[in-house]
Amino acid sequence: xxxxxxxxxxxxxxxxxxxxxxxxxxxxxxxxxxxxxxxxxxxxxxxxxxxxxxxxxxxxxxxxxxxxxxxxxxxxxxxxxxxxxxxxxxxxxxxxxxxxxxxxxxxxxxxxxxxxxxxxxxxxxxxxxxxxxxxxxxxxxxxxxxxxxxxxxxxxxxxxxxxxxxxxxxxxxxxxxxxxxxxxxxxxxxxxxxxxxxxxxxxxxxxxxxxxxxxxxxxxxxxxxxxxxxxxxxxxxxxxxxxxxxxxxxxxxxxxxxxxxxxxxxxxxxxxxxxxxxxxxxxxxxxxxxxxxxxxxxxxxxxxxxxxxxxxxxxxxxxxxxxxxxxxxxxxxxxxxxxxxxxxxxxxxxxxxxxxxxxxxxxxxxxxxxxxxxxxxxxxxxxxxxxxxxxxxxxxxxxxxxxxxxxxxxxxxxxxxxxxxxxxxxxxxxxxxxxxxxxxxxxxxxxxxxxxxxxxxxxxxxxxxxxxxxxxxxxxxxxxxxxxxxxxxxxxxxxxxxxxxxxxxxxxxxxxxxxxxxxxxxxxxxxxxxxxxxxxxxxxxxxxxx
Ligand code: FAD
Ligand code: DLZ
Ligand code: SF4
Numbered sequence: 001x002x003x004x005x006x007x008x009x010x011x012x013x014x015x016x017x018x019x020x021x022x023x024x025x026x027x028x029x030x031x032x033x034x035x036x037x038x039x040x041x042x043x044x045x046x047x048x049x050x051x052x053x054x055x056x057x058x059x060x061x062x063x064x065x066x067x068x069x070x071x072x073x074x075x076x077x078x079x080x081x082x083x084x085x086x087x088x089x090x091x092x093x094x095x096x097x098x099x100x101x102x103x104x105x106x107x108x109x110x111x112x113x114x115x116x117x118x119x120x121x122x123x124x125x126x127x128x129x130x131x132x133x134x135x136x137x138x139x140x141x142x143x144x145x146x147x148x149x150x151x152x153x154x155x156x157x158x159x160x161x162x163x164x165x166x167x168x169x170x171x172x173x174x175x176x177x178x179x180x181x182x183x184x185x186x187x188x189x190x191x192x193x194x195x196x197x198x199x200x201x202x203x204x205x206x207x208x209x210x211x212x213x214x215x216x217x218x219x220x221x222x223x224x225x226x227x228x229x230x231x232x233x234x235x236x237x238x239x240x241x242x243x244x245x246x247x248x249x250x251x252x253x254x255x256x257x258x259x260x261x262x263x264x265x266x267x268x269x270x271x272x273x274x275x276x277x278x279x280x281x282x283x284x285x286x287x288x289x290x291x292x293x294x295x296x297x298x299x300x301x302x303x304x305x306x307x308x309x310x311x312x313x314x315x316x317x318x319x320x321x322x323x324x325x326x327x328x329x330x331x332x333x334x335x336x337x338x339x340x341x342x343x344x345x346x347x348x349x350x351x352x353x354x355x356x357x358x359x360x361x362x363x364x365x366x367x368x369x370x371x372x373x374x375x376x377x378x379x380x381x382x383x384x385x386x387x388x389x390x391x392x393x394x395x396x397x398x399x400x401x402x403x404x405x406x407x408x409x410x411x412x413x414x415x416x417x418x419x420x421x422x423x424x425x426x427x428x429x430x431x432x433x434x435x436x437x438x439x440x441x442x443x444x445x446x447x448x449x450x451x452x453x454x455x456x457x458x459x460x461x462x463x464x465x466x467x468x469x470x471x472x473x474x475x476x477x478x479x480x481x482x483x484x485x486x487x488x489x490x491x492x493x494x495x496x497x498x499x500x501x502x503x504x505x506x507x508x509x510x511x512x513x514x515x516x517x518x519x520x521x522x523x524x525x526x527x528x529x530x531x532x533x534x535x536x537x538x539x540x541x542x543x544x545x546x
Contacts, residue, residue, distance in 0.1 A: 004029055004092035004118075006083055009036065009050045010101055010396060012057040013272035017098040017123035027090045028066050030058045031082035032073040034211075039104070040386055043217035045224070045359035046267075046393045048208045052201040052226040053271055059200075060228070073207065080108060080115055087116040095120045101270075102397040103319040127275060128309060129154060135313030145314065145416045148174070151306030160305055161284055161298060169287075174302070175247060175295035182431055183252040183260070190241035192259065193233070195225050216339060216390055221357050224267060224393065231273035238263045239286050247296035251364045253432035255346070258354035262362045263300070266394035269308075276304050303363075308399070314406065314416060315398045323385065323405055327413035328420075328464060330378040332504040338370070338387055343503075345452060346438035347428050348373060359393035364431065366392075371408030372423055376456035377500055378463075381411040419473040422460055425451035446491040452499050459496035462489060 003026045005018045013019075019028065032054065037047045051073070062068040069086055076082035087095065095118055100106050106122075113120040124131055130138075138150055152173055155162055161169045197205065205219050225231045242261040249261050268274040280301050287297035315322065337343040341352040351365040361370070366388070374384040385404045389395045406412045410420040425442040429435040435442040435451070444450035445458075461468065461481055469478040481489070 001093045002026065002090070003094045003096055004083075004086060004090055006030075006079075006086075006095060006097045007057075008079070008098070008100055008105075009054050010271045011098050011125075012053055013127060013275065014061065015275075016272060017126055018096045022066065026067065027069050027086070027092065028058070028061060029069045029071075029083070029086045030054055031071040031076055031079065031086075033076050033078055033082055034073065035078045037073075037212060040390050041212070041215045042389075042395075043355075043359040043391050043393065044208050044212055044215050044219050045217055045222055046395070047212055047215070048201070048204050048219060048222060049224045049226065049267060049359070049393050050271060051207065052204045052224075053273060055200050055204065056227045057272075073211065078108075079105070080112060083112060084116050087118055092118060094118065096123065097121070098123050099125045101125075101399075103315075104397065107320075127272065128312060129158060129276065129305060130309050130313060132313075132316050135309075135317060138313070139317055144414075144418070145310075146418075147306055147310045147416065150310045150313070151302060154305050154309060158305065160280060160301060161287075170294045170298070172298075175298045178295040179247040179250045179299045180431075181248045181252065183249055183254050183257075183433075187249075189257060190261065192223070192264075193237050195223055195230050195234075197222065201226055217356050217359055223358075225273065228273055231268045234268065235265065235274060235279060235282060238265065239282055239291070243283060243286055243296055243300060244292045245296065247293065247299040250299055251431055253347070253350075253362075253364055253369070253428070253434060255350060255433055255437050258350070258358060258361060258365070260362065264360060267359075269304075270394050270396055270399065276308065280304055310416070311402045312398050314402045318402075318412075318415070322412065323381070323401060325405075325412050326381050327411055328375075328378065328409075328467075330374075330380055330409065330411065332378050332380065332500060332506060334374075334379055334383040334387055335377075335503040337503065344439040345373075346440075347432065347434040347453075350434060355391050359391065361392070366403070367408055367421055368423055368427060368431070371404065372421060372453070373456070375409045375420055375422055376453065376460045377504060378460075379409070379504065381405055381409060384409060414471075419471050420460075420468070422457055423453070424457035425453040428453060446488075446495045450495065455492045455495040455499070458484075458489070458492045462493060 003023070005022065005026055006029045007016060007018055009030075011018070022028070032051055055070070058068050058070040062070075069090065071082055071086075076085060083095065095112070095116065097109060097120065099122055100109060109120070109122060138153060139145055154160070155168060155173070156166070163169050201222070205222060209219065225234045242263065246261045246263070252260060254260065265274060265279060269276050269279065283292075283297050283300050286292040287294055335343075337348065338352060341349050341356060343349050347369045351361050351369045354365070355361045381404075385401060388404045389397065389400045392400070402416075406415055407417055408421060410417060425435060425440075429442045438451070440451040441449045442451045442454070445454045458481070461474075461477060465478065465481070468474055
């Protein structure tokens, strides 16, 4: 029996399900297709990274004896077209694929068998620790999904960082409290290795400039590992140079230092060049060998065994409806500065410019700077989600969507976040040196000089008082709001409105219609301090997101 095995650009692992029983005579198909680079207009570095990683991967397995059919950009527009052409050429009895990371692709994939006229076997993606049924079992009967509970189950079931008696090593599950240090002035940053672009990468960079030159981002600082060997070297480098201090400064931010002690491994794990299991095992071994402290190792492993797995579980449990909610009735367009970084807010400018230059920002920048701003400003979910999917080299729907729709913007109404991650300028000031280098005054609460995060934060609480004041975890803040003089509240609302109308005017020409419209309010504070939406369904005629 002759099998055609189709491997997608984020499945670049020799052990991926579709390749597990590769036999002599089978053909392995890979295809660069325009539709994948343009269904959202991905950052140039993301396209170059994946095309180069794909070309290296297929060349390597071919060199090791596999029969490879690799189709470069220009031959086919879509996955289905590429497969159809390959089936015509190779006449297989069976097509084998690994389940994709995006619902959109899975829906398409389910139609391939009818289209190509050959059975198409879609295999589970076993690169993750938990499969869909594990997560469904975890979620069963739970009203709220909490990462911490899931993570402890994962620690137990995998035996990761557990002692012989079945207890967490160090007798604690969680070292988050130790992991919130601001960066000391004299800290020495790790030197990041350079991955010299070889002929394949240089060719791909030229191709991306020529074909996708008007996409967001620059290629000048391209420095991603694109082979398995370099990805393993990047892991070694991280474990030795960054992991020991990863925990302490996990939440810190600093001007001109977009990477700090973070691993930069997410694009590599998400596309298959690194295996999450090996990353977790190596990190645990670093602790057992005394090479890194437990707060760092637990903090790092929690991100992969906990958050990464949990986020994927939420995605597949809740799709395809998940993205349709707009619980806080967010309805402003995305400000232009998300694309050009042209803003006096230093925290936003730093994060967005680093994103443009590196297709990377670390978690706290994504969550507490650009995500926090989108939450406070009420940016339409579809627009902010698309931005995140475009700009990061590690972005795929399965991981981007729950992080943005659930964690950063609370658009899902708190399916897994117990409260919105809303913060004023004080948080950013505590965790960074951005405010010291900013045109705005982080101590001022209202007026033109004041930090916009301050009045946007209180304005957000005022607008959503009805819903959020019921939340145990932020109830105390509403006590402060109640004590606030009426005049002060009005000044906050006025500052917020003025600012938002300037950076994200509601009726901006050419704006994409929002998914939802909240009821019109006449009194900003109202008898309940403003409305908040319940679950809002897309307005009729609203365009499909992508
Ligand atoms: P490190 O800080 O070194 O963390 C180690 C690893 O943990 C990461 O490589 C990643 O695999 C995993 N991880 C950590 N947090 C998360 C999380 N919340 N969800 C899933 N995995 C996590 N991650 C993506 O991989 N793709 C995305 O598109 C993406 N979009 C995000 C959008 C928002 C609004 C937020 C708040 C987070 C998003 N994340 C996303 C999660 C996280 O920010 C990135 O995984 C991390 O910044 C990648 O950098 P790193 O490899 O240096 O991570
Ligand atoms: C992101 C991406 C891009 C830009 N291009 C391709 C491509 O040409 N060929 C391919 O196989 N994969 C590509 N990808 C990754 C896919 O978008 C990804 O495989 C799907 O979203 C499923 O997760
Ligand atoms: Fe950001 Fe406000 Fe600080 Fe400026 S003052 S960097 S806008 S938090």
